[in-house]
Amino acid sequence: MSLSMYQASVPVLLHALKNLSAILDKAVLHAEKQQFAAEVLLQARLAPDMFPFIRQVQVVSDTAKGCGARLAGVEIPSFADSETSFAELQQRLAKTVSFLQGLQPAQFDGSDSREIVLKFPHQTMTFSGQDYLQYFVLPNFYFHLTTAYDILRHNGVPLGKGDYLGGGG
Template sequence: MYQASIPLLTHSLNNLLGILSKAESFAEQKKIASETLVNSRLAIDMLPLIKQVQIACDTAKGCGARLTGIDNPRFEDDEKTLSELKGRVEKTLTFLQKLEEQQFAGSEERAIQLNFPSITLNFNGRDYLTQFVLPNFYFHVTTAYAILRHVGVELGKLDYLGRVGA
């Protein structure tokens, strides 16, 4: 469970850091306020960049916490700039990097319940990871990438994929 979660999440979060760094450079070059970019969205009924990054981070740290049975650290949703969003990603990475593989032993059968305002979802650890965490995490990272690409940040597929292969 560790190998199917933490290395994947940390890889993509590191790529997200690079994407946000490119967005910072773009904002500086084009003299665009960072706040403008973090509030950009693909469609009027979609969440802005700031929420996409926050949810990706929350999904990743929630995965690590729930699968290991430890407290899920709470991050305030108070970021307003690209630099602050990068800080949130870095905090998430720091949390995930402290988790050890042996903490995940037996987590595939751990009971996990997610409570949302309109629904409660119940999973075992394996289904939580494969049916909720990974699809949700990648949706929000992809959407963050797409928002920044849409506003003109020069990003390519390798920015999203990061270092691949040997």
């Protein structure tokens, strides 16, 4: 039996989103133990030209929901990018998870060859559904997820590989 587009996307994204949620909890606990406001971490970044932590998490969410919606052929839910706290980031992740969980595997049938067009201010990118998932979604999703992890780790949050990978599937 071959791997379906649903299996190659939604469970993978859900697993990583669950791990990211747990990582956010660890950041808040760390801040409490060290007696500083966790919100200072929201604007932390690895380099001046990189997005801050809060935007990294928003992009992880956007990439996941965009993937699910485009491959399922439904409208992408719009989130305002107005989060200002870890609690609000957790709510955003929960909304993303809820959206993905509401998608049915049958909605992904044939999405491997569906044309996916992404329009950016200075370019338009066109993919087959399979190429979109493999060469755009997954690399971007994991880039921003890893960067969010790295920002927290760099700022002393006690995270390890197990936090990133999580347990089981």
